[in-house]
Amino acid sequence: MEESRDQLSKEEKIQFLNRIVEGEDYFTDYLPVLMDFLDDEEAEVRKLAITGLWDYPRPEMIEVLFDKAENDPEEEVRCTTITTLGRYIHEGMMADYDFDWGAMEEIVREDELPQEDFLRVKEFLLGLYRDQGKTLDERRFAVEALSFLADPEVFEIIVEAHAHPDKKMKMSAIFAMGRNGNVRWEDVILDELYSPVKELQIEAIRAAGEPGFEGAGKDLWRLTYSDDRDVKLEAIWALGQTGWEGGFDRLDELTYFGEDEEIQETAELTLEDWYLYSGALDEYCDEGDWKEFDEDEDW
DSSP, X not given: OOSOGGGSOHHHHHHHHHHHHHOOOOSSOOHHHHHHTTTOSSHHHHHHHHHHGGGOOOGGGHHHHHHHHHHOSOHHHHHHHHHHHHHHHHHHHHOOTTOOOGGGHHHHTTTSOOHHHHHHHHHHHHHHHHOTTSOHHHHHHHHHHHTTOOOHHHHHHHHHHHTOSSHHHHHHHHHHHHHHOOGGGHHHHHHHXXXXXXXXXXXXXXXXXXXXXXXXXXXXXXXXXXXXXXXXHHHHHHHXXXXXXXXXXXXXXXXXXXXXXXXXXXXXXXXXXXXXXXTHHHHHOOHHHHHHHHHHSOO
């Protein structure tokens, strides 16, 4: 940045950080820049900087994030930090700490999050959830951050969160079920698809689509006929993600005969997901087709 941070207005900082967070520059290391805004006087600026740290799950940042999650004066910033700590849970879930890589271990694991760092983030988030002195939002975002893990302890807190009387905690539990993707949640999500509470219903529709629960296909198909526009749009997206065989005709129909342009465009985009998740492309394209496709396309 040619100008120092202090010379920028709040709006300029937000615009600058949004370009980083929403951009597609995968080659520039923005970590030093993001670090420069972590203690900005404006909460919205701090929040954006912490959001950007999702792309930098580095061990040296863990203590920084712990401090922000515990001590930032604004709850919204603390909650954003808790969400960002979920990236470390994702990294730990993707790692294979028990596999013996032998002589290749140093090379293969060069960018892998060390197990001890993963475990301390996990324990920190579990502690946040269990701390009744924390706000409801802090606790529920801890549930969401942990939900990448197929872990009995995580399963237990998702069940507890779903049984909570507060709607927001229930929403986070349903979100966590979708992110977790374990088949144990399928029946719960199917039930919530017909929740009389719209926010829970919407969250359940998304949760059915994210892990591609094919068993939810028929219910989502029904919901694409909903009179509620929000429910209808979410159901269209989720139906494509399930790859359910019966979904194609409905999505294809909506691309031509949807009530308006947004629904038609949503259905058209969702058909791309349907082709991917249904395996239809694999069946349609044999080895010769793929070869011809690769030769024709300009990559």
